[in-house]
Amino acid sequence: EGRMKGFRDWVLSQISSKSLMSPTPLSGSDSLYDEGRSNEDSNEQAPAANSVALPVPSATSNSSTNQSSSTLQQASEAENFQSQLSGNGRRKDTLAKVEDLQVQFFRLLQRLGQSKENLLVTKVLYRMHLATLIRAEESDLKRVNLSSSRARAIANQQEEAGMPQLGFSCRILVLGKTGVGKSATINSIFGQEKAMTNAFQPATNCIQEIVGTVNGINITFIDTPGFLPSSTKNVKRNKRIMLSIKRFIRKSPPDIVLYFERLDLINSGYSDFPLLKLITDVFGASIWFNTILVMTHSSSAIPEGLEGYTVNYDSYISQCTNLIQQYIHQAVLDSRLENPALFVENHPQYPKNNMGEIILPNGQVWKSQLLLFCICTKVLGDVNSLLKFQNGIELGPANNARVPSLPHLLSSLLRHRPVSNQSGIDDEIEDILHSDKEEDEYDQLPSIRILTKSQVEKLSKQQKEDYLDELEYRETLYLKKQMKEDYRRRKEKLLLQEQEFSNSDNSDDPEPVQLPDMAVPLSFDSDCSIHRYRCLVDNDQFLVRPVLDPQGWDHDVGFDGINLETATEIKKNVYASVVGQMHKTKHDFNIQSECAAAYVNPLGPTYSIGVDVQSAGKDMVCTVHSNTKLKNIKHNIADCGVSLTSFGKKYYVGAKLEDTLLIGKRLKFVVNAGRMEGHEQMAYGGSFEASLRGEDYPVRNDHLSLTMTVLSFDKETVLSGSLESELRLSRSLKASVSANLNSRKMGKICIKMSSSEHLQIALVAVFSILKLLLRRKEI
Ligand SMILES: Nc1nc2c(ncn2[C@@H]2O[C@H](COP(=O)(O)OP(=O)(O)OP(=O)(O)O)[C@@H](O)[C@H]2O)c(=O)[nH]1
Ligand SMILES: [Mg+2]
Incomplete structure (x- = not known):
């Protein structure tokens, strides 16, 4: 078992490292293939985004050593599918199926005259092997390791024995503008005029299947009417074509999509982005997973470079591919996609090899190359679905906005203490003073x-x-x-x-309320911007301050945000306050604001309502909370609050009850309990806090408080305790200690000491004890 684990770890690390997997296969989470495939796959949930994908060969065969495809798999995802490895009896079947597929693959390679040394072939074999290993049980390992050579032997036997039927078929959808040579390419592949072509007007008027056999492979092409060049007046028509194609392929989705372009037309004001975007919108981003870019007219004279020099053919074609690839990236808002590109020439005038196949200027025979690409894509797609790997990945802009977790929201609700009285009088302190x-x-x-x-x-x-x-x-x-x-x-x-x-009830100008000013460091420091821009606007009502980036190292940048505070008594006993902060850096824009209003009945309860808005990535977290504070008995305050948080399209509702008891003037107990619900999940929790204040409170802030918190979420209960204290060890030495520890053995201790004897020396020592529980699921 131990050895096995080590090996799997290695495999997983290989997967999450570069150049092993690349996005290609069809059928991600998008609309195109959902309808078609979901039924077949629904018996077992496909694991997290992981796929065995077609390696992307570079445009030329000689520079193909540096093919590296971007990594898409995250380590966490790799962890995810460890849990998928639980044994089940059907694995043997699956392995046998994969072996059959391997035999087919080797036979196809022989027929195409491709050696196993071909880099693309090697990669496909490697990925097949790897995928099988990940899914295999220990007892199968030996078999998996041998399967490739055995499959090759069987393939040789079968081919020599002249076994005719191969049973390998693939469905290929062709897409592209009109006149780019879709139909002509289909004809070239089959070596006969199966589809109508026309040099002067659109030839294919309806979607049609063109079936044939090439090298023993049963190929079904879905020939489609060409799109019109993207312009606003053509959008409707193009969309109509796309929708009809989408309907057509719904019942049996294609294995491969070929997207056509004319190589000789790409640089002359090429602007197909709107069309690529429309395709993405109609079919979903997953259409690009199994798409191969096909460039026709590849032997046509390539445009002259600057000053009459002919550009190198290979660099020219890779330049064109990159251009289209970039448009695709923009269309799907994800630059991880790498589509293989194929270069095609359909005009019979160009040089051919002795099999009658056209040779491109760089010496490639495109027909067998195209077939090889299709076979590889199909084989890898089949392996993916046999081994229940989800094809492809989720495309789209990286969404770094984190969804708030329920326990987090609950604990902030429990900690939330609305300022009940903005008049500046804290009843509690007042009581103590009196x-x-x-x-x-x-x-x-x-x-x-x-x-x-x-x-x-x-x-x-x-x-x-x-x-x-x-x-x-x-x-x-x-x-x-x-x-x-x-x-x-x-x-x-x-x-x-x-x-x-x-x-006089209509007195319109309320008395301005004094606002606290920001604490200013004792010693003057020209680098400290509080001294430089203490207040930007300073009138009775508003306090506007710059926000300084504490991480910033360049003092001369000044500030990059604004903080605004205001508080006022709107009506008798009704107070309102706004605290807001805006922050802008090169990469993101941040806003945080808290608005609150409170009605304070001097004899009865206090009602308050507030709205907090905070940006999180591209989304906004918005919380509305309302609180009622009852002062029923002297020294006892009951408090209940509700909150509603919206994040994206998700809503979370929370409620809490709290009771505060003051014993004497030094002891304070707070007990609360609450729950948070949302998104079909629920979290419960409560806390108990006991705090002891120093003799001289509120003048001196010595205190010691202990808090115990219980949070229960998703069948897991976490108990945590924390201690916080601020003490004056001697006349001049102050220490503040905060420590917490929870039942998951995660904790933190923070000790700060400050001495005011001579120079102000602040000693900060942070000891972090972090023990992450390795919650590796057993294989
Ligand atoms: N020189 C050259 N001509 C080509 C090539 N591919 C296609 N053609 C010619 O371009 C014209 C249009 O080709 P079609 O195959 O009808 O184009 P299509 O994409 O099917 O067009 P629609 O059916 O209207 O969407 C035909 O006359 C082809 O002979 C190529 O690679 N090189
Ligand atoms: Mg056509």
């Missing part, structure tokens, strides 16, 4: 003589300590007194306002 019996303590203190610096130096160590302690004690009391006075002043102002309101 509960203080040391009413005028500060005034009752005996006066103290403030010593000068030299006097302090003369004191003994003990005296010095005592003196500083005394100073600190006085400072605390003084701050407390200040705070109380501040609160009293604000309260008075409120009362005054209330009277005004009742006197």
Whole structure:
């Protein structure tokens, strides 16, 4: 078992590394093949996007050593299909089928006169082998390893014995503009005039199947009427043709699509993007997975390069292919696609080999090349479906917007504490201040003589300590007194306002509310932009500040975002606040905003409602939440809240209940529970928080709090605990510690120390303990 695992790991790493897989096969998740194939495959769910795809050969045979196709498979996807390896009895059958396919493949190669040394062939064989290995059980390994050589031997035998029937067939759809030579190419392949061609007007008027046998391969071409050059007046007609083709292939989808272009016309103002886009829109991006680009008129004189030099043929044709490939990339919004290109010449005047097949200027015989491409594509497609690999990948622009997870949304709902009172008075703090019996303590203190610096130096160590302690004690009391006075002043102002309101209800200009200013570092630093642009706009109502990129290293760039805050009392007891931030970099645009309104009944409940908008990638996360706060008994606050989050087209609904209990002025307990539902999933959770505040709260913010949280989602329950504290170890040394750990053994400890004794030294030490549980599914 151990050895087996190692091997599989290797295989998987090969798959996720470069140049092993490339996108080609048809039938991804898009519309084209869904209807046709879903029934056949529905008995077993196809695994994550992984495919054995046709390797993309470069335009010429001699430069084909550097064929590397972009990797599409992510490591995670590779992990995904490990879980698909669970044994089942039908595997033996499948292996036998794959072996049959291999025999067929070798026989076809012989007939086409292709050696197994052909790079394309080697790659196809390798991918077949690899795909089989991934699906094989340990007991099958030996067989898989031998199957290729055995299949070759059987193929030789069968061919020598002259076994006529091969039973290999493929369905090929041809697409392209009118007159590019679709029908002519079909005729060239069959070596006879099976389809009508016309040099001067559209020849194929309806979709038709043209059946024939070439080298023992039964080929069914689906010849289609050509599209008109893309222009606005032709769009309707082109779309009509495409829709009828789509209907036609619905019942039996093609194995291969050939998309035709005229090589000699590509550079003269080539602008087929609208047509390629239309094809993508009608058939779905997956049409391109099994598409081979076919360039006709390949022997026609290639245009002269600049200054009359003839351009090299190979570089010219690869240039043309790249151009079309780029248009396809733009059409599917994904540049990972690599379509093989084939060069075709149908005019009989050009040099032929002794079999009567036309030779291109670079020496290639295109007919057998085309057949080989088709065979390879078909064989790999068959292997994919036999082994239940999903053909192709999901195309489209990379969507890096992450879908929010339910547990995450729930825990942010549980943590969400709406600011109930924007008037600047925190009831809790006010209560604490008033509960203080040391009413005028500060005034009752005996006066103290403030010593000068030299006097302090003369004191003994003990005296010095005592003196500083005394100073600190006085400072605390003084701050407390200040705070109380501040609160009293604000309260008075409120009362005054209330009277005004009742006197004249139509007083239109509300008193501006003081806004807190951003904390400014103590020492002046010209690099710190807070000093440079403290406020962009500063009036009574708004605070507008620059947003600085904390990761940015170039100070001269200045700022790249704007932060705006405003808060106001709209009506009596109704407060509104807006906090918003916009941020723009070269690559993305970010917006974050929180709008909230609250109605505060001084005697009863507080109602608040808010809207948070946040951009996540290309999407917006929008949350509407509403809260009701009841102050039923003294020192007990009950709170219930609901939230609705929309993300893309998904909606999540959450609700929570919370109770806050204050015991004395130093102990506080918060219990809450909530649930979040959305997208047919549900998460439950709750938390309990106990916090102990320092003696001098709220003047000094020493505290210690412990939180236990339980989150349950998808049959999994995670328990986590966290500790947070801020302590003054001595007069000048402050430490803040936060730590958390959950039942998945993931945690983090963060310790910050700051000393104000001399220079401000901040010591940040972060110890991260991360233990990722390797949740590898057993093979
Ligand atoms: N020189 C040259 N002529 C070609 C080539 N391929 C096709 N032709 C000519 O181009 C003309 C149009 O070819 P068709 O095969 O009818 O084109 P089509 O794409 O089927 O056109 P529709 O049926 O209208 O969509 C014919 O006269 C062909 O002989 C080629 O590779 N080289
Ligand atoms: Mg035609």
